[in-house]
Amino acid sequence: MNPVRIGLMTYAHVHAPMYCRLLQSLPGVELVGLADDDARRADEAAKAHGLRTYETYDELLAADLDAVIVCSENTRHRGHVELAARAGVQILCEKPLATDVDDAVAMVRTCREHDVPLMTAFPMRYSAPIHELRTLLESGAVGTIRGCEGVNQGQLPRHRRNWFVDPELAGGGALIDHTVHVADALRFILADEVTEVYAQANDLVGGPDIAVETSGLVMLTFTSGVVATIDFSWNRPMSFPAWGGLGLRLVATSGVVDVDAYAERVTSYDDATQKVSWLDASEGSYRAMIENFVASVRTRTQVSATGIDGLRAVEIVACAYESLRTGQPVACRPRTV
Known part of the structure; x- marks a missing residue:
């Protein structure tokens, strides 16, 4: 069985280091690397987890990924989610899904249009x-x-x-x-x-x-x-x-x-x-969430906390x-x- 290839869109969120540890501990999962607008954060992630860093998000998404975890600042979620959706990779987005209802609606619609499952990080x-x-x-x-x-x-x-x-x-x-x-x-x-x-x-x-x-x-x-x-x-x-x-x-x-x-x-x-x-x-709940995400990527099935759940919040x-x-x-x- 081929490994599930996952990338990280920024190291901005406080949970990003934990996601890296969890992904690297799971069998059958390859944490391919990350992209980040902040060079200092990218360097921090590379040193802490031995990750490859990509110059742009497009370059990361072109690295034969199956999925991404969006860990950017809240107001940047929409741009990153829609970019990943158009690339056809499954998405786990940190909470809150967005800071604006219209943005959250647009994110859910874009993922639906591209047949990309969207998961909200509700551990x-x-x-x-x-x-x-x-x-x-x-x-x-x-x-x-x-x-x-x-x-x-x-x-x-x-x-x-x-x-x-x-x-x-x-x-x-x-x-x-x-x-x-x-x-x-x-x-x-x-x-x-x-x-x-x-x-x-x-x-x-x-x-x-x-x-x-x-x-x-x-x-x-x-x-x-x-x-x-x-x-x-x-x-x-x-x-x-x-x-x-x-x-x-x-x-x-x-x-x-x-x-x-x-x-x-x-x-x-x-x-x-x-x-x-x-x-x-708290890591037990996060581990179970990441395991559910990885399982859904393997089978392309729905997750417990969807984009709609993120929208309702x-x-x-x-x-x-x-x-x-x-x-x-x-x-x-x-x-x-």
Whole structure:
């Protein structure tokens, strides 16, 4: 069997190093190389992972690839996805799929026109605790869901990739960065769609030079009437054992369920550095996501988190920003693609 040949479109995202490690650890997968507009980042990736770098994205896409992972800054996703789609290679795009609903719609349409499967990087769909929760709900053991509380808190990401706090590249701040994970997890668990969004946010975390929102709360109302809140804040201290985490509390007619999506971890205490860290706090979900992507490339079949799922998350975020602007709840109407 020929190896699945995968390329990386930029090393910009904080997850790019992990994707390289995971791809290089999988049998039957060849990480061919990467292209990046930033020569410093390209050199960093080449040295860290022994990768070949390509001068242009066209050159990378011409290297007999089967698939690419788009790891560029958020506002550049559309250009890279559409370029890959026209080259006929399958795509895994980092979240958020786009920073604008029209861009997300265009990306889905372009991939469909070129018969290229598009996957959105939503690793929580591959989290064992999240799957266990979905199975529990489907069994009816806890009754009917009445409300949900979601938390996706993390460290201010500027120390890892400064573009996360640049609105021109990120499209926003903590709201767009973290809300999409929990919103998609809730859509996946509840098998339901959002009809209304209300949001509040502030920039109290990070200092006066931060030009984006750094903490806040989003309230979602689903078709079923279920109401969910999402704390999307970048409020974890730098001394926290990991970049952050994701948790859910679901209140139902026959019980309350608490879920820590990153519960599968080992806590490490290092006396030499006086630091506590969580080992494998999230990589298991990402590994399962990458394995699903590779399997879908082999068989040209659909994945769990599609481009449509990415679009729905972008729609929710767009409504949240509109709510911040107006101070009012905003109706969420899914676009037909």
